[in-house]
Amino acid sequence: MNLAVFVKHVPDAAEADLRIGPDGRSVRAEDLPFQMNEWDRFALEEAARLKEATGGSLTAFLIGPGEHEDSLRRCLAVGADRAVRVWDESFPTLGPAAVARALAAAVGEERFDLYLCGAQAADDGYAVVGPTLAVLLGVPWAALVCRLELQDGRIVCDRELEAGWFERVELALPALVTVQTGINEPRYVSILGIRKARSKPLEVRGLADLGVDPDEIGRLGALTRLEALEPPPPGREAEMLEGSPAEVARKAVAVLREKGGVL
Amino acid sequence: MSVWVIAEHRNGELREVTGELVAVARALGAGPVTAVVLGGPGETEAPAAGLPAGIDRVVRVEHESLAGFNGVAVAAALERVAARERPAVVLGAHSAAGMDWASALAAGLGAPVATDVLSLHRDDGGFLAVRTVYAGKLQARVRLAQAPTVVVTLRPGATEAAAGSAEVPAETEAAEVPAEVGRRFVEWIQEAAGEVDITQADVLVSVGRGIGDPEDLDVARDLAEALGATLSCSRPVVDLGWLPKERQVGISGKTVKPKVYIALGISGAFQHVTAMKDAGLILAVNKDPKAPIFRVSHYGIVGDLFKVVPELTKAVREAKG
Amino acid sequence: MAQACSKRRKWRGFRPPSLLAFQRAKAQKRWFVGKLRDIEGVPLAERYELAACLQCGRCTGGCPVGLRSPLNSRRLLYEALIREDGEVLVEREEVWDCTACRTCADRCPRGLEPVSVIREIRTLKIEEGRIPQTVMDALESALKHGNPWGRSRRKRFAWADGLGVPTLEEGDEAPNLWFVGCTPAYDPRCQEAARALAGILRAAGYPFTTLGNEESCCGSEMLRLGELGLFEELAEANRALLDEVAPETVLTTSPHCMNALRTDYDPAVSALHFSQVLARLADEGRIPFRREVPLRVAFHDPCYLGKQNGVYEEPRAAIAAVPGVELVEFDRSRERSLCCEGGGGRMWLEGLGEGERNAQQRVRTAADMGVDAVVTACPFCLLTLEDARKTAGLEDALEIVDLAELVWRGVEDLPDPCGLETRS
Numbered sequence A: 001m002n003l004a005v006f007v008k009h010v011p012d013a014a015e016a017d018l019r020i021g022p023d024g025r026s027v028r029a030e031d032l033p034f035q036m037n038e039w040d041r042f043a044l045e046e047a048a049r050l051k052e053a054t055g056g057s058l059t060a061f062l063i064g065p066g067e068h069e070d071s072l073r074r075c076l077a078v079g080a081d082r083a084v085r086v087w088d089e090s091f092p093t094l095g096p097a098a099v100a101r102a103l104a105a106a107v108g109e110e111r112f113d114l115y116l117c118g119a120q121a122a123d124d125g126y127a128v129v130g131p132t133l134a135v136l137l138g139v140p141w142a143a144l145v146c147r148l149e150l151q152d153g154r155i156v157c158d159r160e161l162e163a164g165w166f167e168r169v170e171l172a173l174p175a176l177v178t179v180q181t182g183i184n185e186p187r188y189v190s191i192l193g194i195r196k197a198r199s200k201p202l203e204v205r206g207l208a209d210l211g212v213d214p215d216e217i218g219r220l221g222a223l224t225r226l227e228a229l230e231p232p233p234p235g236r237e238a239e240m241l242e243g244s245p246a247e248v249a250r251k252a253v254a255v256l257r258e259k260g261g262v263l
Numbered sequence B: 001m002s003v004w005v006i007a008e009h010r011n012g013e014l015r016e017v018t019g020e021l022v023a024v025a026r027a028l029g030a031g032p033v034t035a036v037v038l039g040g041p042g043e044t045e046a047p048a049a050g051l052p053a054g055i056d057r058v059v060r061v062e063h064e065s066l067a068g069f070n071g072v073a074v075a076a077a078l079e080r081v082a083a084r085e086r087p088a089v090v091l092g093a094h095s096a097a098g099m100d101w102a103s104a105l106a107a108g109l110g111a112p113v114a115t116d117v118l119s120l121h122r123d124d125g126g127f128l129a130v131r132t133v134y135a136g137k138l139q140a141r142v143r144l145a146q147a148p149t150v151v152v153t154l155r156p157g158a159t160e161a162a163a164g165s166a167e168v169p170a171e172t173e174a175a176e177v178p179a180e181v182g183r184r185f186v187e188w189i190q191e192a193a194g195e196v197d198i199t200q201a202d203v204l205v206s207v208g209r210g211i212g213d214p215e216d217l218d219v220a221r222d223l224a225e226a227l228g229a230t231l232s233c234s235r236p237v238v239d240l241g242w243l244p245k246e247r248q249v250g251i252s253g254k255t256v257k258p259k260v261y262i263a264l265g266i267s268g269a270f271q272h273v274t275a276m277k278d279a280g281l282i283l284a285v286n287k288d289p290k291a292p293i294f295r296v297s298h299y300g301i302v303g304d305l306f307k308v309v310p311e312l313t314k315a316v317r318e319a320k321g
Numbered sequence C: 001m002a003q004a005c006s007k008r009r010k011w012r013g014f015r016p017p018s019l020l021a022f023q024r025a026k027a028q029k030r031w032f033v034g035k036l037r038d039i040e041g042v043p044l045a046e047r048y049e050l051a052a053c054l055q056c057g058r059c060t061g062g063c064p065v066g067l068r069s070p071l072n073s074r075r076l077l078y079e080a081l082i083r084e085d086g087e088v089l090v091e092r093e094e095v096w097d098c099t100a101c102r103t104c105a106d107r108c109p110r111g112l113e114p115v116s117v118i119r120e121i122r123t124l125k126i127e128e129g130r131i132p133q134t135v136m137d138a139l140e141s142a143l144k145h146g147n148p149w150g151r152s153r154r155k156r157f158a159w160a161d162g163l164g165v166p167t168l169e170e171g172d173e174a175p176n177l178w179f180v181g182c183t184p185a186y187d188p189r190c191q192e193a194a195r196a197l198a199g200i201l202r203a204a205g206y207p208f209t210t211l212g213n214e215e216s217c218c219g220s221e222m223l224r225l226g227e228l229g230l231f232e233e234l235a236e237a238n239r240a241l242l243d244e245v246a247p248e249t250v251l252t253t254s255p256h257c258m259n260a261l262r263t264d265y266d267p268a269v270s271a272l273h274f275s276q277v278l279a280r281l282a283d284e285g286r287i288p289f290r291r292e293v294p295l296r297v298a299f300h301d302p303c304y305l306g307k308q309n310g311v312y313e314e315p316r317a318a319i320a321a322v323p324g325v326e327l328v329e330f331d332r333s334r335e336r337s338l339c340c341e342g343g344g345g346r347m348w349l350e351g352l353g354e355g356e357r358n359a360q361q362r363v364r365t366a367a368d369m370g371v372d373a374v375v376t377a378c379p380f381c382l383l384t385l386e387d388a389r390k391t392a393g394l395e396d397a398l399e400i401v402d403l404a405e406l407v408w409r410g411v412e413d414l415p416d417p418c419g420l421e422t423r424s
């Protein structure tokens, strides 16, 4: 089975004081650590397991500058045979539609049996690339897949819905799935593994190499344009309990008793 | 100009979020509101009958391929009708269903799309969507290009739902969907009931990924025990196999409304928050002062849960005498 | 604070490399640990001369976890000798129980290294990618943030907020570099000890600086968990800083950092443990003791300080210097000290063993001895003993005190050196 996986390298916003850049539209990423998008780790693991089970090939795709290659190297270390990074100087503010278009162009004439994406990206949280890419590739898809099984030429997958419900669907191959967290247990990727994968091919392509008209990307990019980033509204403005752990504990007990009606 | 609301239903039931979509569609003032109910043969009648007030027209679309609200078929069916009728906005929910069909519809139409939108505004420049990025740490204003149709999905729970009932006779429309869309609905599956029902608890002590280690769950268990509370958790704790799914709070887990909700090491992603924000009293402990959970909490403690929680447990035990 | 510095020329050129160094390390293939080269190709048995093993079991007999855990070094070595493929070995979950205390290697009459064979089996597991989640989180965090505790690099120096602790980032130069370490920097309990040490060093007029947020994990535990490549990346990042700074002395809070710098880094960094510095400062009469500390204490020798590096006297000398303190000895002390099971990456592993942990045994013994406090000088010991004190229900009977905290109590009344004196 020939598989394609699409991954994104994203900043880890946990514990970060996100600072908005001078243009008002970007986050100052220089001091944020980056990592492979959480959902993509599960997609990659699923792809690697399918490859191990069925033989065949695995190709990894990523859109991003050179610093984002880490995530592709991980894919290679986990079992991808080859990786493709697409980048163009005009890219930095691509919207999801343009990203999907560029990825479709990178797939080009190649045909895979199954395409796997993460359900969403942790940074912009659009959850748009997967189904969009499926439309561009002309294959059926299923989003939010939390279980996947191969059955003679088809895949049967469970989509995770709300409130403890799931939907079982059957997809004819070739098809695309977007993967939900928890579908598997992603393996650890060692540094030695990543180093060894350096000998595997990693191609870098620009728009011109892909034969894509930059104007088209520009137009798609402008469909959904980020105008401004701002701090979120304060919401409930929680009253902060301050002091030593023992003090805050005492204050919390008072709150639980007086406001919570417990104790 | 018109606004289309894609009614969300499952297993014969209209989902609550549809009322929220209608409310937003109405407030937008971008023309009459059409509710579109898609589904397999016999699947649309009941949901259509449950639609709230504020709708000017109801269209039911049925087709074999649409059975089970099949996302591939829904996108295909909507694409054809929308290309012809050119609604200004197609509104859906940012739900498991919306995440399946909406962006595909936009791709088919070449239309601008904004997902997980908190509020949608119309001005001279067209439509402006407000949404969150970086797991709720920042808010983004997103401009949708001027186009015959834009596709928008709204975050469930972000708006007050429209009430009442539609009282509009439904039209039926023949679906122009290919018989074979490459995807077939098989069945709905409900997670088996577990041993505990967190929705019945008065007090929940809920742990998130911040707990870091399954062994450390005892820190939270101790507090729960001292308070006579039930232990619940966020999704990663379930993904990692540290607690069973039945204890998961969130849109893909359970919606809870206890008297007291204590969130330990939970960042406050909307998929979690939506399902617990109506708790009577929310107390959050998180080491990150910028964690979005503090925005839905009544009380907050910035600190290491391993330091704070044992003290809290001790103080609770003392208070109980 | 800035002291005259012999290396001024180099210092001025100081630019924090941090993440850059990480990237550079990836580009260069510089190996730090000569003996780790070629982990593939040559079978384990050959590399470690396992044919010389007598199967006498002295290694297993001395193993601090052997009584409770299925870990059996003698048997593992035998399996490694007769099985060439290593498949059986990779299945062995008990290798995660090893605390890397090196007792086995010290006791082996043939000079074999069971501990290294175990580490290599861990490496095989790591290369397969199937490892306990907690270990995975620690390793990934060390790569991403430069510390195994999942905390942001930008908060590394937050423990010193308000203390006026000098850092090179701020341009504070000094001949002595304090390598603070991850656990003292991030763990709230260990931060107290780090703050006490900062207070003492300043009160004693000891000129020092730190790497601030630029310091990375020393890699000791990553190496012992079997993640060689990660160890190299971390070591490279620290090495780049140390080369640029070229301090006269490097002192560490943790014996694990000291041991890594001394024995795992290649070329070695001659690091000192803070207990050694305190002993010297006390000896020179530079610690301004002002208060009696009427405590009867027992000293718990950290394995990486004592058994592995032979530092037994200095911590005792520092304790003895504190006015009012009475030092008594555990029956099992110095070379025979009981391992607390915090090493070898065990901070992220519960272990398969059942029954009472060594640390619990330790605090119980201390309580029976009637001491007021157990003093130790290692962040891992501090945490495991603190934990054991709680599980053993001895919270009211016994204190666990870091050596720096004990000394600080003799100097100042304040629990914390915050606001004591700000930077001049």
Ligand SMILES: Cc1cc2nc3c(=O)[nH]c(=O)nc-3n(C[C@H](O)[C@H](O)[C@H](O)COP(=O)(O)OP(=O)(O)OC[C@H]3O[C@@H](n4cnc5c(N)ncnc54)[C@H](O)[C@@H]3O)c2cc1C
Pocket: A014, A015, A119, A120, A144, B207, B208, B209, B210, B211, B233, B234, B235, B236, B237, B248, B249, B250, B251, B252, B253, B254, B264, B265, B266, B267, B268, B269, B270, B271, B272, B285, B286, B287, B288, B291, B303, B304, B305, B306
């Ligand atoms: C379709 C879909 C459905 C989903 N459904 C759900 C759902 O039903 N329920 C759900 O919960 N999520 C759900 N999610 C996932 C959701 O987006 C978040 O990823 C998830 O809620 C994050 O969980 P968390 O807060 O525990 O972890 P994180 O976001 O990783 O947050 C951990 C928090 O712990 C804090 N912390 C760490 N260590 C400590 C410490 N020692 N002391 C104090 N604080 C500490 C950190 O500062 C951080 O804020 C869903 C996602 C999708 C796409």
Ligand code: SF4
Pocket: C059, C062, C063, C064, C065, C066, C071, C073, C097, C098, C099, C100, C101, C102, C103, C104, C105, C114, C115, C118
């Ligand atoms: S290093 Fe210590 S714990 Fe590990 S096998 Fe040897 S004696 Fe046992």
Ligand code: SF4
Pocket: C052, C053, C054, C055, C056, C057, C058, C059, C060, C073, C074, C077, C104, C107, C108, C109, C110, C111, C112, C113, C114
């Ligand atoms: S002590 Fe040395 S010789 Fe004896 S069994 Fe252990 S490894 Fe073999």
